[in-house]
Amino acid sequence: MSTSTARLMDGTALARRTVEETAARAAEITRRTGVTPCLATVLVGADPASVTYVKMKQNRCAKAGIRSKHVELPAETTTEELVAAITALSADPDVHGILLQHPVGPHIDERAAFEAIAPEKDVDGVTMASFAAMGFGLPGFVSCTPGGIMRLLDAYDVELSGKRAVVVGRSAILGKPAGLLLLGRDATVTYCHSRTVDLSAAVREADILVAAVGKPQFIKGEDIKPGAVVIDAGYNPGNVGDVDFDSAAERASLITPVPGGVGPMTIAVLLAQTVDAAERQLAAR
C-alpha cells in the first residue's frame, strides 16, 4: 500500500484550461482578421512515438481552432532537403508556427534543420535565437516542455526564488532550457548528467527536481528531499516517467504524474505560442 503524501500536479487539467484560453484567442484572431492561425508540423520518417506525438499535436490544434499543415518526409531525407522544406515553410505567409518533430535520423544535422525555422515562427522554442532569449530573460518563444513545467510550477504557487533546483538531463530541448528558465526566476540551478559524480547526493539537495534524463524510473524516492517538488519530464515507452512515482510520492510535497503531468502541457504551450506567433505576424502586416 502506498503511503503517498504528495499532492498531484494535474497537467491534464491545466493543459485543458490553457487550450481553452488559446482556442478563444484563436477564434478572436479569425473573427477579426479572417486568418486562422496555422501550425506546420514536420515529421521525418515513421518512428511510432513521433507519429503519435505529431497526431496528438494536430488533433489538439483542430480542437483549438488552429489550422495545421502537415509535411511528411521519408526517413532517408537529407539535411539539405529538410532544410529546404523548412525554409519554404519559413517563407510561407500562411504558416505562423513551425514544429520539427525531434528526433530526426542520425544522418541529419538536426541543429541545421532547427535553425532553418524563422525565429518569429519558432513556436517550439528550438532555435539558437530562442535559446538566447531564454538565457537573457527576453521575450520570445520558450521550449515547450520547459515552458509547460514553468506554467505548472506557477499554477501550484511554487516559490522558486532562492530555491535549489536540480535538473537531471541536459538535452537542448528539455534539460538545458528548463535550467535556464528556473535560473531566470532566481532559483539556484544545478545540472546533472551522465558524468555527474554522486548523482544521488546532488538530487538529495533539490527543493525542486526536474527529471529529464530519459531513463524509466531512474530517480528513486530514497533520493528525494522530504517536501521537494518533483517534476517528472520523462516520456519513456509505455508512458513511464523518469521518476519512481510511488516511492517519490512518499517524500515529495508536490509531484507530476506520468501520464497526465508535463506531457499535456508540452502541447498546450505549443498551441499557445502558435497563437502568439500568429498575433504578432498579423499585427506586423
Ligand SMILES: Nc1nc2c(c(=O)[nH]1)N[C@@H](CN(C=O)c1ccc(C(=O)N[C@@H](CCC(=O)O)C(=O)O)cc1)CN2
Ligand atoms: N520538436 C519537438 N520534439 C519533441 C518534443 C518537443 O517538445 N518538441 N517533446 C518530446 C515528445 N513530445 C512532443 O513532441 C510529447 C511527449 C509526450 C506528450 C504527452 O502528452 N504524453 C502524455 C501521454 C501520451 C499518451 O497519452 O499517449 C502524458 O504524459 O500524459 C506530449 C508530447 C520529444 N520530441
